[in-house]
Amino acid sequence: KAGVTQTPRYLIKTRGQQVTLSCSPISGHRSVSWYQQTPGQGLQFLFEYFSETQRNKGNFPGRFSGRQFSNSRSEMNVSTLELGDSALYLCASSLIIGQETQYFGPGTRLLVL
Amino acid sequence: AQSVTQLDSQVPVFEEAPVELRCNYSSSVSVYLFWYVQYPNQGLQLLLKYLSGSTLVKGINGFEAEFNKSQTSFHLRKPSVHISDTAEYFCAVKAALRGSNYKLTFGKGTLLTVNP
Secondary structure (H helix, E strand, O other): OOOOEEEOOEEEEOOOOOEEEEEEOOOOOOEEEEEEEEOOOEEEEEEEEEOOEEEEEOOOOOOEEEEEOOOOOEEEEEOOOOHHHOEEEEEEEEOOOOOOOOEEOOOEEEEEO | OOEEEEOOOEEEEEOOOOEEEOEEEEOOOOEEEEEEEEOOOOOEEEEEEEOOOOOEEEOHHHOEEEEEOOOOEEEEEEOOOOHHHOEEEEEEEEEOOOOOOOOOEEOOOEEEEEEO
8 A cells, every 4th residue: 555645745935935735645544634843843733634624723823724635635735934834744644533543654845945 | 631751852872782762741641652763854654552452562673662651651662773773763642532633742752873
């Protein structure tokens, strides 16, 4: 079975722009979660989607948003980028929401200049 | 809410030496516990997990961890490390409530460096 895939793997943007990241979960997995990883803050939970609905949200500003499609693929959007948004964005999938084990993708590394 | 403390940010060891990476957690409810490994420029790979049952859990690559409820710890161990074990290791906790929406909470990570 193919693992979690994320595209693109690397992105460079400038302040004020917006960006969209994509995540395809493991086949059959219906829950997708997003995390931000930075050297200073570590791994922080952004949000979780299941059945095309956001079910759980972390403490991030409204500039961070996401959605999930009927095939369980998910996208994450960040508007009005700030320098502090530079990070590795990780996507994780699990069979159902609340299931104990999440499987992670390779991440998208975003650099904001 | 849950929290995780990884007591060492960096652990240098020599090849073939044993290693222990320490993890303590706090939670008001029962939890599931995980160790993930992250190699440079890669995502997180699940090493092992404790859900219930035996407190000694064996994972991939020769790693094992022991759940100690009284000490709220979940330390990761390997009897003999290899150069290829050099990576960052993350301990994580999740509330053990079936169907809950509780998120996975991570520690800050421990960088294991194996020297020849």
